[in-house]
Amino acid sequence: MNKLKNGVWVSWNENIKHDYNRLYEITSEAELQEIIKNSKKVRTFGNKQSSADISAGVDALIDIRNYNKIISYNENDRLITVQSGIKLVDLIEAVESKGWCIPCLPDINTVTLGGALATGTHGTSGQLLASYVENIRLVLADGSIKDVDKNDELMDALRVSIGTLGVFSTVTFKCEENYTLHIKERPEKDAVWMSNLKEKIDQFDFLRVLWMPHTGKGYVITGDKIPENQPVTVNNGPSYLKYRRDVSKILYKYTHVLPWLTSVANKILAFAFFNSEKEHKGSLYQATVTKSRGSTLELAEWTIGIDNFPAVFKELKHVINNWGNKAFIHIPMDVRFVKKDSSWLSYAYEQDTVTVGCVSRNAKTADSYEAFKTVENIFIKHGGRPHWGKRFKAKDKEFDTLYPKWNDFKKLRQELDPTNKFLNNYLKKVFNEA
Ligand SMILES: Cc1cc2nc3c(=O)[nH]c(=O)nc-3n(C[C@H](O)[C@H](O)[C@H](O)COP(=O)(O)OP(=O)(O)OC[C@H]3O[C@@H](n4cnc5c(N)ncnc54)[C@H](O)[C@@H]3O)c2cc1C
Known part of the structure; x- marks a missing residue:
């Protein structure tokens, strides 16, 4: 060590x-x-x-990043057991080499498994990554090990627990047989992609919308499962699309000083980079997960039960399209869909959920990015929950209303960590601890 x-x-x-x-x-x-x-x-x-x-x-x-080995495979049940510091890229490649998949992946492969689980990291059109966990060896505050199985009562509290109940040592995942997706991408007007959304979620095996604030459009990505050898007409769009993130960075450079410039930048970006149709195929990992990013950014993400999403979306559009406001929002707001689960601090606890990202391409000036505050206010008003790993201001008082199991979680946390060994100042405020 x-x-x-x-x-x-x-x-x-x-x-x-x-x-x-x-x-x-x-x-x-x-x-x-x-x-x-x-x-x-x-x-x-x-x-x-x-x-x-x-x-x-x-x-x-x-x-924990060097605690990252694959420990075992169980071929019969498609289980893989790993040390929690493994990066997702290594876990997914190991899983794919067996012909398996984890059926819901985030759009990032550099995070560690432990970090991803702890914050309720999710992808689209499946459940949170944590929902596919079968077993966790947990190191408790006194240094002892607790082996927690998926049928253990503790598991619902543990899957998403921000490292406050203990530290994940090893994790066993239940995988599924890998599959091929036929991906199609195109811009659609808001009225089009928003219509019959629930039916679309059921219809497609993958559905993600990169919503483009201030343009009235979303860039829609759908996927259907197809046999691996079925040919598709590959169209990756114009080659200049690869410069999108660089151009965004330049166009957004002064938007913290002149927020309204965002609206102009978004129209240019939508026209130049989100206007073409694309078509390709691959596994969920190959076809949908971003493998490299040129620059850093700052993220918030809010989630809302599917039935409340249309009202939130309407209000969001109304507020940010008002030229008197300062909450102009960078492209894209990533709209994804997560199926309900039973993890106490999951965004999708007992409700099918829509997640809506909010990005500032300028990480440095994120404190002055009004959009973070405006988006939070709107979602909180409608009962939305924030992503634990992203930027938000909500605290104990709000979570008490937002999470039915909040007080049960707090009680359990106090039992497992009576001296608050795992709380930093930020988490103390989240849990209202002295
Ligand atoms: C570019 C980008 C894209 C992203 N895309 C997505 C996405 O598509 N979907 C999504 O849901 N999120 C997404 N995220 C958020 C990201 O998945 C989470 O913030 C994740 O927690 C980061 O993992 P990490 O390894 O960096 O963990 P860290 O940020 O280092 O830690 C996160 C938390 O996990 C705890 N922790 C770490 N290891 C353990 C362990 N072994 N046991 C217990 N607790 C532990 C830490 O104490 C901390 O509280 C994205 C973030 C970025 C920057």
Whole structure:
């Protein structure tokens, strides 16, 4: 184990910085147990890609990224067991090499499995990544191990728990047989993609809408399962599409000073980069997950029960299209669909859910990006829940109303971590702890 002393922890996009006294780079479960047992306060971090301040901010930190081995496969039941610091790219490649898949993947492959599970990371047209977990070996605050199976009562609380009930050591995933998707992409007017949305969610095996604020359109991506060898006419669109993120960065450069410029930039970006039709095929991973990003960004994401989505969308459009407001929003707002589950702190707890991303392409000026505040106010008003790993202001008072199991979770957290070993200052406010 490598031990570093007195340094500064910096998040992926450099928006969060914290001093630490000790930082441990662990490679075994025994090391994980020992550090947790002997630390008064400790947080574990993965690839530092969360925008929320949930990964550091205490004296002792555990870097879990080198605790990343594949432990075993169970061929009969399509199970894979891994150490929780594994990056998604390595997990997914291992799963695909067996001809299997995890049927709902986020649009990022560099995050660690532990980090992704802890924050309720999700993809589209399936359930949260955490829903596919069969077993977790959990390191508790006293350093002991608790083996939690999917049928264990604790599992519903544990799957999405922001590292506050303990630290995931190893995780077993239930995979499915891999499949091929025929992906089609095209721009559609808002009235078109919004109509019969529930039917579309059922109709397609994959549905994602990159909504383009201030343009009246969404860029719709649909996928149908097809036999692997079925030919499709591949059309990847014009080659200049690869410059989209660079051009966005330039066009948005001064939008924190002159927010209305966003509206003009969006129209240009929509015309240049979201205007063509595309068609291709591949596995869920190959065909839909972004493999590299040129620059950092800052993210918020809000979720809402499917039945409330039309009202939220209408209000959102109304507010941001008013030229008197300052909440002009960068392209795209990523609209995805997640099936209901039973995890207590899941956005999709007992309700089919729509997730709506809100991005600032300028990570540095994110504090002055009015859109984050405006979007939060609208979603909170309608009963929306924020992504735990992204930017939000809501706290205990709001979560008490938003999550039916909030108080049960708080009670359990106090039982499992009576000295608040796993809480940093940010999480103390979230859980209303002194
Ligand atoms: C470009 C980009 C794209 C994204 N796309 C998506 C997306 O498509 N869908 C989506 O839902 N989210 C998405 N996210 C959010 C991202 O998945 C989460 O923020 C995720 O938590 C980041 O993982 P990480 O490894 O960086 O974890 P970190 O940010 O380092 O940690 C996140 C949390 O997990 C805890 N943690 C880490 N390891 C463990 C462990 N072993 N046991 C217990 N707790 C642990 C940490 O303490 C912390 O509280 C995206 C983020 C970015 C930057």
